[in-house]
Amino acid sequence: MKEVDVRLTVNGRECTARCEPRTTLADFLRGHLGLTGTHLGCEHGVCGACTVLLDGATARSCLMLAVQGQGHEVTTIEGLGTPENPHPLMRAFSEMHGLQCGFCTPGFILSAHEYLRENPRPDRQAMRKDLSGNICRCTGYVKIFAAVERAAELMAEPEAARS
């Protein structure tokens, strides 16, 4: 099958690669761009592991074709922070043990990122619904919610107090 050129912005950087039209955005990020932080679980939109931000809003990257990303801005877990300079959500997940195996974590952190942007003061009941599109098979969710609440605290602190 004929390949097409795909050009999109990933984590602030313009990326171009060739792929078949049937390539999902998730496979494109992982296989063509080497960004393996985006995890693929169910591949049919149920588990939320492959969640990325598309123009700032969460989307399941297994339910999008890479060619559809043309001209759009994608943020993956790699774009949020690094081991040296972690995002407050990453710090909070580590501090509060919001992960065990870690497979669901990138998706959870990106969904939580969208949630905290719209709800800087999280509410446990509302959070349970708004984060229900991500499945975790290890933690039982309690520590994930605690981590999101902790991240909200960290993000509310002035920049200087964080380091």
Added chain:
Amino acid sequence: MKPAPFEYHAPTDLGEAVRLLAALGEHGRLLAGGQSLMPMLNLRLARPEAIVDLNRITALAYHRLDDETLVIGALCRQREIERDKEVLARCAAIADAIPLIGHIGIRNRGTVVGSLAHADPSAEWPVLAVLLDATLEVEGVAGRRSIAAQDFFKGLFATDLRPGELVVEARFPLPPAGAGSAFIEVARRHGDFALGAAAAVVELAADGSVAAARLALGGFDSVPVRATPDPAAAAADVHPVDDVHAPAGYRRKLAETLARRALHLAEQRARKAGR
């Protein structure tokens, strides 16, 4: 799994999309939000030879309130309606239903019109369309036509669309001011497809009696059904069958219970609005 190979078309205007669809006939499938078609492609339940992607036709990404009618273009994401406080305030049934559709990441991408055209009998928008007497504006090479929601849904994932036609707009007449409405469903987990859903609109007369009531049921038949607005009678209007999730008898009972609750809540809201 991964999708089987297909040809990919991304037209930038509606006329081009219509011509492509007509030329491809049954070999082409429309892709809008992708929240139903993409899983089917990944699981290879669908193996179209060609995909016509609507996402570049930005002229279809709109919604607006025309007096009493909510008008939704083919590329309007569900999340856009969820964020429109005026629409939610004007119709509680819509406000109730949207948070029940999948999850935020799904509603960010999924389109209202795509959900209607997919015609899953358990999906929320088809039930709302039947409840509110929506009309679907359809375009094909032969021209444009309007289809009433009750005539649009023909069976399980089957609609009145002819090969080469696409839904370009859905028009939902909102309940009159002072009416109450509600949408209730039962699902195994939040965001899952509903075992059953009921939606109602109740209008009161000046003396406080019920002047008019409407009821729609989803998930109990192969299509969403406009049912008698009386709980016991409504259950007789649907024909549920046994499946892995629940036996038919349970579903019939559920239809009655959800109908009662939706009608009750809609009536309560009408009384509150009238005060």
